[in-house]
Amino acid sequence: MSTEKRIYKPKSIAGFPEWLPEERLVEQKWFDHIRRVFESYGFCNIETPSVEELDVLTAKGEVDKEIYVIERLHKDENDKKEARLALHFDQTVPMARYVAMNFNDLVFPFKRYQMQRVWRGERPQMGRMREFYQCDIDIINVDSLPISFDAEVAAVMYEVLEGLNIGRVQLRINNRKILMGFLQSQGVTDPDDIIKITRTLDKVEKIGEDEVLKIVENDFKDSDFNLASLLPALEIYLDVAPIYNGTEELMENTDFLRSAVKGVNENIVFHHGIKELGFVLDNLKHLPKHAVKGDLTIFRGLDYYTGTVYETQLLDVPEFTGSVCSGGRYDDLAGSYINKHLPGVGISIGFSRLFDVIKQKRPDLIKIGAKSPAHIMMVLPSEEERAHAHDTARTLRGRGYNVEVYHAARKIPDQMKYASKKGIPFVWFPFKDGHQVKDMNGGDQIPADAATWEIAT
């Protein structure tokens, strides 16, 4: 009788990424860096549960198709009495709920960062991730929020992305009021029409100005505003939309708009937008020239943005399509949960997708190496010397080094091969007649003292 084992061969689950230890080590470094920058600006961390009540998540009523609900495998009658729970699809809704719930315990302006997993029940064949990390910062205040924060969140994210060593990064910033005011001044006042036009303008980089104008013309053939004057106005608008040189160019270009297009100069929303965007660009002057670009065509999809909006391009990683890091200002996000006026501004990195693209497409930028966090592998010369080897390891650990003690008194070349396979850079020999250390990147084996040795820099 054969006693064959039943093997359940598992496969990876589409959309739920998982990394090898050496990839995870780099991912951890990214997270550590991001956290360090966030905290250096005084953002505190919060974490919220992975789930919210389904009613909380669907309060905005637009993304319910992508939601994962959870339930107990063996649910019973009692489960029906409880609220239905679902995995959060972003960190903004949970944050809004958190701020509303803990309103009296928080100090405002509330500056928080959040780096958690989010879930979206996308169809897996689209190649999208269904579980991924986001890294968000937001600032929420009561009643009003100074525009200086709109500049700060952009500065923070530039510093974050620039520090990941993924080439040059460019934040593209706009203020929705500019385009909204401009369109209003041309007789476009229906919010649905505004959204439709802005989504079309957004494509100008891809399809060009002529194509964009053709689409608008076609979409609004039968509308009640004056298409004959709108189209040339939009043409002028698109011509001045990209702002490469900060506030001065913004002022020149928008002065031109005000003089060249009838009605614009009288629109107060347009003026507010210019003033706010001007302030933001002014306060990002300390960044390198390529770091910030004003772009009057950027609008972002989400309905709740009311002023500043951000997108971010990796200038040296064309493989990454779309924006790495996006966000904007909102007037009152927690308003559905609390009777307060809580404006905010926030920006978010789609972490896992960014990491995955760089890892796969640009291994030259991301150096995946060691499989272990150990700096040193301690040789075990013999079973009798085990206590001494462990003592030496403890001394080195006490001085901040990560030390793995080899587990068996094998031949020394075998032990060294293990260190090499794991990518551990130093091997330590705790010999009775004097300790030695070897730099595995081609160094000599030299005498060393665990109490004083330092990695040469």
Add this chain to the structure above:
Amino acid sequence: MSTEKRIYKPKSIAGFPEWLPEERLVEQKWFDHIRRVFESYGFCNIETPSVEELDVLTAKGEVDKEIYVIERLHKDENDKKEARLALHFDQTVPMARYVAMNFNDLVFPFKRYQMQRVWRGERPQMGRMREFYQCDIDIINVDSLPISFDAEVAAVMYEVLEGLNIGRVQLRINNRKILMGFLQSQGVTDPDDIIKITRTLDKVEKIGEDEVLKIVENDFKDSDFNLASLLPALEIYLDVAPIYNGTEELMENTDFLRSAVKGVNENIVFHHGIKELGFVLDNLKHLPKHAVKGDLTIFRGLDYYTGTVYETQLLDVPEFTGSVCSGGRYDDLAGSYINKHLPGVGISIGFSRLFDVIKQKRPDLIKIGAKSPAHIMMVLPSEEERAHAHDTARTLRGRGYNVEVYHAARKIPDQMKYASKKGIPFVWFPFKDGHQVKDMNGGDQIPADAATWEIAT
């Protein structure tokens, strides 16, 4: 017409904990410390998806009542073709699956740590957490795994817990082979009987020796082994079970068992257990006296342990009932996923429950203070000096300090009040005629230079 807002007042979800920023700041310090210790011993990190295929999770077939399944809110016909997914209830099953799947890419012995959320669909009225963090270390090897790792994981966890400053910690260690061999030598060979007796013996600390023996007597009235000789044997066993003074006492006590109880000396499993436990205790000699206790009654609930088992008590926090940190050695955990023999040893901290109990019951041990990670709040003296204030903040950030710039040129006492409310320890005044800094814990306001200033230690 009144335009009253519809408010959806959210409440916290039972079993899904969430902390305030000042609590989270301490929780982050705990995580950082734990990670630092794990890495200092060369454990690499992995993360697995939050979900596994339901078939993977239920392969062991015992915990299915506690599993949360997930599904898309708007599922369609296509969803039925995909494998059913469920949130993992521990990190051991996912690790076993991970090791099997990535077998060819891992270097063995594979030493990994994992600090993720796990989910259990417990009935919430039991006051249990349904989402919580676990911090696990495990070492997996091919074919055989040296016993030295059984000592190492205990040493790591002692260092972890001792460093959390939650009072004295005691690891209680046993080897299942000792009790199994002992019971076998007394004619108890049915695994179910062994489990039943060990679960009863486990209660000796709570209910006392007499009560324990009474229960065994009652449970096995009608069994086919010799109860008349088993009961006095168990009485002797319980007398020598707690080992306070390491290997020497272990040897004395078990020598006594072998001479006093007939049949024990001939049992080879018993001998193996003693030898292994002796080695483990020997290799933990560097720890303080209270740190490790041998305890021959410890067995742990899980079926898959085959040798060393661990429990951990907080000696100074009686409010924490049960074991803070538990684990053991297993013969072949990944065997259901791959045709290899992969023994391992692991130990796990039930992080969130520990943190929650200490936070609530022992605020004297856990110092919850600042609501912000900022070391310094930068005063904004006037709107004109904004650029200078931000420049100064950048200088200090470049030197490793976390600096929040106050957002508006308010009266200085108002700005200082904000720093005080957030618990930021230093306030910086970037005055034109010379910078000053104030230690908010009662220090004077003294001249300072952002390029050289240090927090006095």
